[in-house]
Amino acid sequence: MPIDTHTQTTTTPGTAAGAPRPASAAPSGDRLSRRAKLVLFVLCAAQFMVALDFSVLNVALPVLGRDLGLSRSALQWAVTAFALPSGGFLLLFGRIADLYGRRKLFLTGLALFGAASLLATLAWDPASFLTGRALQGVGAAIIVPTGMSLLTTTFPEGPLRDRALGISGTLLSLGFTIGMVLGGVMTDTLGWRSTMGLLALTAVSVLALAPRLLPESRTPERPRLDVPGAVTVTGGLLALIYALSTAAQHGFGGIDVQVTLVAGLVLLVAFVAVEWRAAAPLVSLPMLKRRTVAWGNAGGLVTFSMMSTVIFVLTLYLQETLQLSSFRTGLVFGVQGVASAFAGSYAPKVIGRFGARRTLIGSLLGQGLLTAGLLAVGAGSGALVATLAVSVASMFHLGAIVSYGLTVTSGVPDAEQGLATGLVTTTQQVGLTLGIPLLGVLATTQASLLHGVRTVLAIDAAIVIGAAVLVGLGLGRGGRAKR
Incomplete structure (x- = not known):
């Protein structure tokens, strides 16, 4: 139910008489009311929290392993235990939210995520920690599609949704980047448990605000699952x-x-x-036949998988070839985060002027060309080149994130927004999982790490540029894809 840009309140179907009622109804212009800003803050804070969880623990793994008695070969499960349910259940929970209530399921996901984070914080052995991580993944699989569908059904198509998705995409990108820096700082000063404790506190804070702000949203019919x-x-x-x-x-x-x-x-x-x-x-096949859904998700898959690969191989390059410390490496990616924030503030304006389709194609092309520019890095220097190139590439990456989300959800009925956003977020998760094993392994199996890094970057750039061409041809001209 779209939020009004004014401050009056209206009734929400299914709300009891006398209960607090969220603002609603059609927007006026492209200004956000105070309540709309609060709703956007709550939804984006939840997305940021989940994005943070993907990376905040990475640099803490060696310390965590020694503390809990996890062997080096078993450390991957600290990541995999979260990644499996967080990606595997996205479509299912997105559809359940459509049928039985997005707000209700969103609050359930927040509660589960917070409890699981507390369990991981207090973990006394590997089993309790991995159980907490797996339950965090289930909570994330609920929060991400329900939060996105609440956003797209709350803010109507047009400037308001463009702005909302621009802010959400910025915080998503910042969450991954800040997690890398924050994880190292917190582990060195407060210990690895503080990273999980931070997530628990964030979940509780969002859960305290969400019930009074978020409207319920579901399909009017109740078909069988x-x-x-x-x-x-x-x-x-x-x-x-x-x-x-x-x-x-x-x-x-x-x-x-x-x-x-x-x-x-x-x-x-x-x-x-x-x-x-x-x-x-569960998934309407006619929806998958929409050009915007099929080619928009293809563009999203490429931008996520290839940018995650760039970050992976650059981390190896900065630490093993240039011998930078973990902290200085984190600062490099911190600059990337600032660039992403800058891009996020301008992405809706660019989309408003050129349309989501052209922005998606141009962003993929820019990401590919800047990735090709990283081939200039060398063994004796290159940190500055890497910092500048990956920062600008991340700006194009952010543009692709926002525009592909808009492309996929544009023109989709509210009754299927949970499904559409479930596809969007599944694409994100699979993309983040796909790139590193397919390409990253080339960097570590070459005789020279620098040669391996350059090989991966060249292939990565070629894939992204090729995807820009194919997505442009697939989306074609006209229709909803323009927005």
């Missing part, structure tokens, strides 16, 4: 993300990686077959 579709797509995504996450650490030679990779692909093919016959499908 597509259980076969839910089982096959969730199982397929879980298997695929496990295979890719494990391959990032140990390569594709392991039998577990090969079996789960094949199983994931088979289940996803089975999911498509199930959806053709389902009376009330």
Whole structure:
């Protein structure tokens, strides 16, 4: 239900008489009311918290392993235990939110995430810590699609949604970047448990504000949940993300990686077959046939997977080739975060002038060209070149994030916004998981790390530039894709 840019309140369907009622109804102009700003703050804070969780623990893993008795080979599970459910259940929870209430499920996800973060903070052995991480992942899989669908159903298409998604995309990018810097500082000063404690406090703070601010939002009908579709797509995504996450650490030679990779692909093919016959499908196949949905998600998949690969190989380059400390490496990516924040403030204006389609294509092209510029890094120097190039590339990356989200959700009925945003966030998670195992391994298996880094950067740039061309051809001209 769109929020009014004025300050009056109106009734919300399903709200009891006398209960607090959120502001609502059609916008007037492109100014945000005070309540609309608070709603946006709550939704973006939740997204930022989840993005922070993806990276805040990375630099703390060695210390965490020694403290809890996790072996080096088992440390990957500190990341994988979160990544599996956070990516695997996104589509399922996005659809459940459409049917049974986005606000209700969003609050449930916040409560679960906060409790799981507290468990991870107080963990006394590997099992309790990994349980906390897995439950954090389930909470994230609820928060991300419900938060995004609440945003897109609260702010109507046009300047208000452009601005809201621009802010959300900026904080998403900042969350990953700040997590890398903040994780190192907090681990050195307060210990690794403080990183999980921060997430628990953030979840509690957002949960305290959300109930009075967020309107309920669901489809008017209550069709039956597509259980076969839910089982096959969730199982397929879980298997695929496990295979890719494990391959990032140990390569594709392991039998577990090969079996789960094949199983994931088979289940996803089975999911498509199930959806053709389902009376009330989990994913509307006609929706996947929309040019904006198909090609918008393709652009999002490329920008997330390829930018995560750039950050991975640059981390290796800065620390192992240039011998920078973890703190100084974090500062390099901190500059990237500032650049992302700058880009986020201008992305809606650019989209308003040129349209989401052109912004997406131009952003992919800019990201690819700047990635190619990183080939200039050398063994004796290059930190400054890397800092500047990755910072500007991240600005284009941020433009692609905002414009692909707008492209995918543009023109989709409110009744299917949970599904559309579930596709958007699933694309994000799979993209973040996909790039490093597919390309990052090339950097670590070459005789020279510098040669491996340059090889990965060259392939990365070629993929992004090629994607810009294909997305441009796929989206074509006219229609909703322009916005």
